[in-house]
Amino acid sequence: MAKPDILQLSPFPAWDQQALEEAFTVHSLHGTIDAGEIPDRIGPKIRGMAPRGIHRVTRPMIAACPNLEIIAVFGVGYDGVDLDACRENGVRVTNTPDVLTGDVADLGVAMMLALSRRMVAAERWVKSGDWIRHGAFALSHRVHGQRAGVLGLGRIGMAVARRLAGFDMRIAYSDLSPRADTTDWEFVPDTEELAARSDFLFVTLAATADTHHIVNAGVLSALGPEGMVINISRAANVDERALLDALESGTVGGAALDVFEGEPSINPRFLKLDNVLLQPHHASGTFQTRRAMGKLMIENLKAHFDGRPLPSPVLEP
Secondary structure: OOOOEEEEOOOOOHHHHHHHHHHOEEEEOOOOOOHHHOOOOOHHHOOEEEOEOOOOEOHHHHHOOOOOOEEEOEOOOOOOEOHHHHHHHOOEEEOOOOOOHHHHHHHHHHHHHHHHOOHHHHHHHHHOOHHHHHOOOOOOOOOOOOEEEEEOOOHHHHHHHHHHHOOOOEEEEEOOOOOOOOOOOEEOOOHHHHHHOOOEEEEOOOOOOOOOOOEOHHHHHHHOOOOEEEEOOOHHHEOHHHHHHHHHHOOOOEEEEOOOOOOOOOOHHHHHOOOEEEOOOOOOOOHHHHHHHHHHHHHHHHHHHHOOOOOOEEEOO
C-alpha cells in the first residue's frame, strides 16, 4: 500500500525526519514558501502538511494542494495557519500542546529572574574585569514577594503561575472568565488594570484576531517605569513599536522576549537597549520536549490516515 504524501515545510531533527520518512512519502520544501513555489507535480499528491508553529500556511498554499486532508503543526501555536481556508476545504488541523508546557513556563520564569536580577550584565561585569576595576555591580530588582500578572491562564499561563507561587508572589490573572481552581489568585478582567497591579506581566495567551496587540501603549503605561513584561506567547500579542517606544523612554522598566515580529530578523532598536533580555524563540528547545513534540506531530498524522481519533485536534471541519 502506498504511503501518504506529506509536504514538509520545515527541517526537523534527525529522529523526527527518520520517523516521518518511514511512515510517509515526504516532500521537503524548506524555508519561506508560498503557493507559487509548490510545484504542480507535487501539489495534487499532498494529503498532509507538517509545518513548524512559526510557519505560515496560507489560503493559496492550501488551494495548491487540492487533496490536502490534515495540517499537523509542530508546536502549540497555530496562528500561522489559515483556519478559515481549512474549514472551507475540510482540512483538519492539529498541534502539539501539553508536551511543551513545562519547558515554556520554565524559560518564562528564568527570563524574569535574568531580567530583574540583570544576570547577563552581571556576568559581563565579571568576565570583563570590571569587578576588579570598579568593584560591586549595580543593584537590581527583587522577585520574591512581588506582584505578578498572567495574561492568559491556559496551560502555559497556569504552569507559569504555579511556579511564581513558589516565589511567594502575589498573583493575578486575566482570562475570558474566572477559573474555579485558582481561588488564591485574583481575577482581573481588564488588561490595563492587570498591568497596573503587576510588577511583572507575563504574556501567555494564544494569538488570535482578538488578542492582536493586546499589550499596547496603554497597557505598557499602566505597567509603569518599574514594571517588566515577559512574552513567551506570540509576537502579535504585543505592539512591538509601542514596546520599543516605552523601553526607550523609560515608560516601562524592561522586557524579556522570546518572540519577535519578523524573526529571526528583529528590529535593530532592540539591540541598542540595556533593559531587555532577548531570546531566540527557543522556549520549547530542550531535547526531551522537542522529541515529544515530534512524536505527537507524527502520531496525529498516523492517527488521521489510520482512521483513529486525533490525539490533539485544533480544528475538525
